[in-house]
Amino acid sequence: MWLLNTAVTSLNSLGTILIMAMMAMICADVLSRNLLGQSLPGVIELAELGIVSIVYLQIADTYKSGKMLRSDGIITALEGRFPRLGLAINAVFDATGVVLFFYIAKGAQKRFIEAWEGGFYLGNQGSFTAPTWPMELIVAVGSALLSALFLASVIRNLARLFGVSTTGTTPHAGSPKQ
Amino acid sequence: MTGLEIGFISVIGILVLVLMGMNIPVVLALVSLSGIWFITDNFDIAIFLLSQKSVETISSQEFAVIPLFVLMGLLISTSDIARETFGVAHFVFRKIAGGLGVATVAANAIFASITGVSIASAAVFTQVAVPEMLRYGYHPRLAVGIVAGSSVLGMLIPPSILLIVYAFIAEVSVGSLFIAAIIPGLILAALYAIAILAVGKLRPEWVGQAEMAALDETSDMTLGQAIKLLAPIALLVLLVIGGIYRGVFTPTESGAVGAAGALLLTIAKRRLTWSTFWQVTVQTGHVTASISFMIIAASMYSSMLGLSGVPSELQTWVSASSFSVITLIIVYVVIVIILGMLLDSISIILIVLPIFVPLFSQFGVDLVWLGILSIIIVEVGLLTPPLGIAVFVVKGCLPDKQISLKDIFLGAMPFGLIMLLVVLLIVVFPGIIVY
Numbered sequence: 001m002w003l004l005n006t007a008v009t010s011l012n013s014l015g016t017i018l019i020m021a022m023m024a025m026i027c028a029d030v031l032s033r034n035l036l037g038q039s040l041p042g043v044i045e046l047a048e049l050g051i052v053s054i055v056y057l058q059i060a061d062t063y064k065s066g067k068m069l070r071s072d073g074i075i076t077a078l079e080g081r082f083p084r085l086g087l088a089i090n091a092v093f094d095a096t097g098v099v100l101f102f103y104i105a106k107g108a109q110k111r112f113i114e115a116w117e118g119g120f121y122l123g124n125q126g127s128f129t130a131p132t133w134p135m136e137l138i139v140a141v142g143s144a145l146l147s148a149l150f151l152a153s154v155i156r157n158l159a160r161l162f163g164v165s166t167t168g169t170t171p172h173a174g175s176p177k178q
Numbered sequence: 179m180t181g182l183e184i185g186f187i188s189v190i191g192i193l194v195l196v197l198m199g200m201n202i203p204v205v206l207a208l209v210s211l212s213g214i215w216f217i218t219d220n221f222d223i224a225i226f227l228l229s230q231k232s233v234e235t236i237s238s239q240e241f242a243v244i245p246l247f248v249l250m251g252l253l254i255s256t257s258d259i260a261r262e263t264f265g266v267a268h269f270v271f272r273k274i275a276g277g278l279g280v281a282t283v284a285a286n287a288i289f290a291s292i293t294g295v296s297i298a299s300a301a302v303f304t305q306v307a308v309p310e311m312l313r314y315g316y317h318p319r320l321a322v323g324i325v326a327g328s329s330v331l332g333m334l335i336p337p338s339i340l341l342i343v344y345a346f347i348a349e350v351s352v353g354s355l356f357i358a359a360i361i362p363g364l365i366l367a368a369l370y371a372i373a374i375l376a377v378g379k380l381r382p383e384w385v386g387q388a389e390m391a392a393l394d395e396t397s398d399m400t401l402g403q404a405i406k407l408l409a410p411i412a413l414l415v416l417l418v419i420g421g422i423y424r425g426v427f428t429p430t431e432s433g434a435v436g437a438a439g440a441l442l443l444t445i446a447k448r449r450l451t452w453s454t455f456w457q458v459t460v461q462t463g464h465v466t467a468s469i470s471f472m473i474i475a476a477s478m479y480s481s482m483l484g485l486s487g488v489p490s491e492l493q494t495w496v497s498a499s500s501f502s503v504i505t506l507i508i509v510y511v512v513i514v515i516i517l518g519m520l521l522d523s524i525s526i527i528l529i530v531l532p533i534f535v536p537l538f539s540q541f542g543v544d545l546v547w548l549g550i551l552s553i554i555i556v557e558v559g560l561l562t563p564p565l566g567i568a569v570f571v572v573k574g575c576l577p578d579k580q581i582s583l584k585d586i587f588l589g590a591m592p593f594g595l596i597m598l599l600v601v602l603l604i605v606v607f608p609g610i611i612v613y
Binding site for chain 2: 012015016019020022023024025026027029030034043044047048049050051052054055057058059061062063065067068069070071072073074075076089090093096097100103104106107108110111135136139143
């Protein structure tokens with residue numbers, strides 16, 4: 001659990017730095033184009049790779065901080081009145097998250113290997129090229145981590161449902177927030 | 179099973195699961211996945227589409243600026259800019275009955291042109307403007323209504339996250355949407371102001387008329403101070419809007435320039451520490467990731483609908499029945515308003531538009547025009563019970579716990595009606611947007 005949390009936070013920090021870098025890069029491009037009369041090479045390619053990386057670096061932490069969109073009115077009322085039903089429903093919902101992000105991770109892992117072995121890149125040979133494997137790796141790792149977080153939440157919900165006391169009752173990971 | 183039946187079942191499935199409290203992107207992805215699996219009878223194809231869309235959808239330079247627009251807005255919110263803009267607007271309109279209300283609308287419109295989210299406006303102005311209005315003797319319902327109502331401007335006046343999301347779903351350019359939204363945004367703000375002035379004429383006691391004399395004496399701002407306070411904000415707005423118009427940078431790049439400008443501004447005002455900058459950027463990442471996943475899931479849902487043949491079947495059905503474009507618009511507006519009572523703005527856009535965009539295109543409706551219309555009616559949902567997000571935010575930020583949710587909903591209602599009036603204007607005079 002400690003390892004999982006550390007991994008999530010580290011990826012999140014990396015994503016945060018990437019956002020700042022993206023801002024600097026696009027501004028530099030605008031300046032260069034207007035002052036020096038020519039665009040910087042590779043900005044479009046790096047922006048494309050960068051945004052995908054940012055999203056998958058941050059997605060696990062987004063879920064963990066309860067910022068993934070959900071409309072929580074009914075489930076909160078249900079949890080209040082029928083706590084066990086609420087736990088069961090949350091467990092089922094989180095289980096779908098496990099499966100979904102497992103498959104996204106699996107697909108990305110396959111593309112990562114292809115990109116790594118085939119030397120795939122964005123851009124044009126001669127002017128600017130950026131390899132795509134780092135992005136595919138980030139997508140794979142980010143979704144795998146999110147899948148693991150969903151799994152942890154399923155286990156937590158089931159444990160509480162069947163009355164096993166969990167040490168350190170952490171609040172439900174996807175705790176509601178619109 | 180026909181495509182229409184699949185489409186219908188999927189929409190019902192999505193609504194039920196979303197209302198049950200499942201994470202919204204997970205719902206959309208799950209229903210699309212099952213739908214594609216069912217239609218093609220091939221699990222591998224469904225998984226392949228999921229995996230492909232999860233990267234392809236967001237891998238573009240236009241998308242890359244979403245975090246930068248979010249960052250710009252959040253940076254602005256940490257500085258005192260909203261409070262200062264409000265102070266200046268208050269100074270400008272101080273001699274008029276209802277001036278404080280008009281000042282709130284004006285400050286909101288200015289604030290909206292440097293941020294892209296309505297929620298930010300609702301939160302900030304509840305803290306800044308509501309206590310002031312109450313102090314001057316405004317009717318509490320009017321005070322909270324003005325703030326909730328004018329927060330809507332945040333998503334309409336560019337930059338706007340909602341417009342960017344729409345641009346992705348309808349495949350139109352972000353730039354032309356941004357430019358098209360300016361005039362309707364200003365019209366809405368002007369109508370709000372007129373309505374508040376009318377209240378000031380008809381019910382002077384609701385706008386604290388009695389305190390007007392005292393107000394004049396306590397006003398401690400000079401014209402020079404007002405200009406000094408407004409200058410940095412005006413500069414930022416000018417930088418972003420002017421840069422786009424002069425072609426110095428594209429509307430998408432304006433996100434980066436705006437964020438950098440906002441960063442410099444907050445540093446110059448000594449409002450920024452490393453730790454707040456870090457926190458703001460982390461929050462930016464959360465908003466970005468959550469919006470991105472919504473869009474990824476919505477694009478899966480779109481392809482699922484495409485595979486099921488819903489859009490083409492609907493198109494045939496609409497052209498066979500003697501549906502006019504006006505009927506279609508009415509049906510659309512009613513559906514969106516009903517959904518607005520239950521769902522948040524982005525979800526509505528993502529669920530409804532993949533179905534309606536092909537229908538509207540069939541009638542040759544301009545998709546930029548449709549975008550502005552959609553944003554306004556979707557935003558009516560921010561003000562309608564039982565789930566009006568702007569109203570909840572106002573309630574959450576309100577220091578005075580005497581004012582109930584019901585007061586805020588009632589106070590916001592006239593502003594919702596004014597929004598519908600703008601919708602009507604846009605339908606009757608499309609030239610406001612498409613020229």
